[in-house]
Amino acid sequence: MKxxxxxxxxxxxxxNRSGPAQTEKGMTLVELLVGAIMAFLIITPMLGFVVDMLNxxxxxxxxxxxxxxxxxxxxxxxxxxxxxxxxxxxxPTTTSTTTTTPTGIPALLAGSFIPPPNATQTPILxxxxxxxxxxxxxxxxxxxxxxxxxxxxxxxGKTGECNDTYVLxxxxxxxxxxxxxxxxxxxxxxxxxxxxxxxxxxxxxxxxSADPANPYYTVDPKxxxxxxxxxxTQFDISKPTEKVTMGADKFINPQVLVNxxxxxxxxxxxxxxxxxxxxxxxxxxxxxxxxxxxxxxxxIPPAPPDTVNSFYACVDTxxxxxxxxxxxxxxRRLQPNDAxxxxxxxxxxxxxxxxxxxxxxxxx
Numbered sequence: 001m002k003x004x005x006x007x008x009x010x011x012x013x014x015x016n017r018s019g020p021a022q023t024e025k026g027m028t029l030v031e032l033l034v035g036a037i038m039a040f041l042i043i044t045p046m047l048g049f050v051v052d053m054l055n056x057x058x059x060x061x062x063x064x065x066x067x068x069x070x071x072x073x074x075x076x077x078x079x080x081x082x083x084x085x086x087x088x089x090x091x092p093t094t095t096s097t098t099t100t101t102p103t104g105i106p107a108l109l110a111g112s113f114i115p116p117p118n119a120t121q122t123p124i125l126x127x128x129x130x131x132x133x134x135x136x137x138x139x140x141x142x143x144x145x146x147x148x149x150x151x152x153x154x155x156x157g158k159t160g161e162c163n164d165t166y167v168l169x170x171x172x173x174x175x176x177x178x179x180x181x182x183x184x185x186x187x188x189x190x191x192x193x194x195x196x197x198x199x200x201x202x203x204x205x206x207x208x209s210a211d212p213a214n215p216y217y218t219v220d221p222k223x224x225x226x227x228x229x230x231x232x233t234q235f236d237i238s239k240p241t242e243k244v245t246m247g248a249d250k251f252i253n254p255q256v257l258v259n260x261x262x263x264x265x266x267x268x269x270x271x272x273x274x275x276x277x278x279x280x281x282x283x284x285x286x287x288x289x290x291x292x293x294x295x296x297x298x299x300i301p302p303a304p305p306d307t308v309n310s311f312y313a314c315v316d317t318x319x320x321x322x323x324x325x326x327x328x329x330x331x332r333r334l335q336p337n338d339a340x341x342x343x344x345x346x347x348x349x350x351x352x353x354x355x356x357x358x359x360x361x362x363x364x
Contacts, residue, residue, distance in 0.1 A: 059334065062333045063347065063348060065330070066328040066333070066350055067328070067352075070258065070326050070351070070352045071352050072258070073258040073326055073352075074352040075354075076257065077173065077257075077354065078324075078356050080129070080171060081127065081358060082356055082357075085127075085128050085130055085360030086237065086320070087126075087127040087320055087322050088240070088317065089298060089317040090296065090298070090315070091297045091317070120176065120177035120178075121177070122175045122301060124300055124301070125172070125173040125313045125315075126170070126172045127358070128168060128171075128237060129171060131166065131167055133166070133167055135151075135162040135163075135164065136162060136163070136204045136225070137162055137164075137165045138150065138162050139156075139161045139162060140157070141208040143157075143158065143159045144159055146217055146220040147225045150162035167202040167204060168201070169199055169200065169202070170200050170201075170245070171199050172198045174198065175193050175194075175195060175263075175310075176195070176254075177263060178191060184260075184332070185333070186333075186334075187336065188336040189332075189337045191332070192261055192329045192332050193261045193310070195261055195311060195326070196255060196257060197254060197255045197256075197257050200230040200231045200245065201228050201231060202227045202228075202233075203225055203226045204216065231245070232246050258326075258328075260328055261310055261328060262349055263308055263310060264340035265308060265341065266308065267341070267346075274314070275299040275314030275315075276292070276295055276298060278314050279298060279316045279319075279323065282318065282319065293316070299314055300312060300315060309325075309327075310326070310327040310329075311327070312325055313325075320357055320360075321355065321356070322356055322358075323353060323354070323355040323356075324353065324356075325353040327341075327350070328351075329349055330350065
């Protein structure tokens with residue numbers, strides 16, 4: 001019995017010590033190929049989904065940026081217009097001269113305003129306003145002879161004491177069709193337009209001047225003291241269509257207000273009475289019988305045959321009211337070609353409008 005038990009223990013001990021080692025099996029080439037195919041089938045749609053989400057997010061961001069730009073431009077123009085004392089309409093009888101053609105705003109500014117109206121530069125909104133100049137008129141000409149000597153911190157009756165004053169400014173908003181496209185991305189293709197602003201200003205008049213022909217602080221180095229070179233010192237606000245400016249070669253460069261303004265044919269058909277409706281059907285009461293003011297007088301530029309209505313103004317000069325409409329083009333920020341307006345993708349062309357009545361008054 002002891003011998004049998006000893007043999008069993010011995011055989012079991014040898015089996016545990018010298019048993020064959022178990023081997024691990026790897027993946028075959030077929031299994032690797034199947035796994036790769038399955039991963040491709042799962043990952044590819046996920047990658048496509050991620051790329052589509054990124055493209056959608058970029059399109060929405062571009063649309064949002066364009067909407068904000070257009071709204072900011074409209075808000076800026078609204079604030080500017082609120083100070084207007086005279087807004088030019090497109091009436092050929094009041095904005096034309098015997099030496100210029102065509103009629104309307106381009107005729108008023110042709111040859112005297114810069115840039116001259118042409119196929120790439122179109123004046124849309126032109127008006128006069130009163131601009132405040134702080135600390136510009138010395139109270140005591142003996143103590144403070146020039147505006148550049150003004151010191152807002154001076155005590156009353158002391159050197160440097162000055163009052164605020166107002167000067168006339170002519171403001172013009174142009175639609176530019178630039179030849180260069182450095183600002184227009186992605187590069188290539190046709191760029192949209194941009195809106196730029198010009199302003200020329202009268203100088204601060206010296207109440208102590210003994211020369212009626214030269215009432216300004218002409219020897220003062222202060223920028224706001226002398227009138228801009230383009231300002232016609234013979235201009236009379238009671239005759240706003242005469243002697244408007246001094247010449248195109250005296251203007252400074254414009255300030256760009258906003259880019260990516262659409263310049264493709266807009267929605268059709270165009271409402272040929274849009275401005276009349278928006279302005280409450282204004283009438284001309286200068287004649288014996290009141291007559292409706294025509295749409296071609298109220299709208300700048302006129303509607304048909306001009307179908308590019310991405311930046312235009314409706315102006316009622318008699319009430320000093322203007323309604324401005326701007327349409328942007330966010331699609332051009334995404335692609336250089338095929339970025340014109342179509343009804344099916346109108347979401348890429350945000351539009352904003354504002355109607356403002358100037359609070360200023362001529363002669364005040």
